[in-house]
Amino acid sequence: MTPDSGAGDGSREPCRLIIAIDGPSAAGKSTISRLLARRLGLQFINTGAMYRAVAYKASRSGVDVFDTGSISRLADQSNIELKGDPDDLRIFCDGEDVTRALRSPEVSRLSSIVSAVPGVRRAMVAAQRKMGERGGVVLEGRDIGTQVFPQADYKFFLVADPEVRARRRWEEERTAGHELTFDQLRSEIDERDRRDETRGDSPLRRASDAILIDSSKLTIEEVVEQILERIRPRS
Secondary structure, three states, rough: OOOOOOOOOOOOOOOHHHEEEEEEOOOOHHHHHHHHHHHHOOOOEEHHHHHHHHHHHHHHOOOOOOOOOHHHHHHHHOOOOOEOHHHHHHEEOOOOOHHHHHHHHHHHHHHHHHHHOHHHHHHHHHHHHHHHOOOOOEEEEOOHHHHHOOOOEEEEEEOOOHHHHHHHHHHHHHHOOOOHHHHHHHHHHHHHHHHHHHHOOOOOOOOOOOOEEOOOOOOHHHHHHHHHOOOOOOO
16 A cells, blocks of 8 residues: 555445545534535444543543543543434534534633543444444544554545635634634634654554545535545445
8 A cells, every 4th residue: 555545455345435634723524524424324423422422521521631641531431322314414522413513612622622632532433433333434533544543445634725714713613603813713722633644653644555635725514525536436
């Protein structure tokens, strides 16, 4: 398998494919992965939502996210489930539907901190592997192709200019009714990039065999089509 070729030899049945979509914050991973899963009839696993669920539970439980021992134990003891089809994915934490609560700015801020804790990452990676081990999944995150499923059939790494990513996130937050300035969001994205790229456990990086796609000047549909063009000939 050569670098940038995309993983897999095409031998796995389409319904058992494991597709990894990685990249930095606000690169479009969730939207693109959801649409891709819908088009291919696969399960969508939003791993970022799992870290958000841990952050939400910590906030509700009064656990200090900077206390690595406590937050690691909380993650290890949490039962996080993803249910529903790609267009109506629901996230449950210990039986509670927390989907709507996970999009708040505060949970976003805390999840950035929580996701850098090695003990939390180990707990979530184990859960993600269990969810996707049978195949038939599209997983999005920051370490899917390098840590969670390095044997994935196809790996893609999405990037976009930081200014473009900040603009996208700002528009999302405005639509959701959250009052955040563009400069604030740009600063948060820069900090998230720094934290993701420099953490000691599962840092954000492109797998050697992941296909790089720069979405800065592409529409969502154009990105999805580029990915499908790579997958269809082998499936």
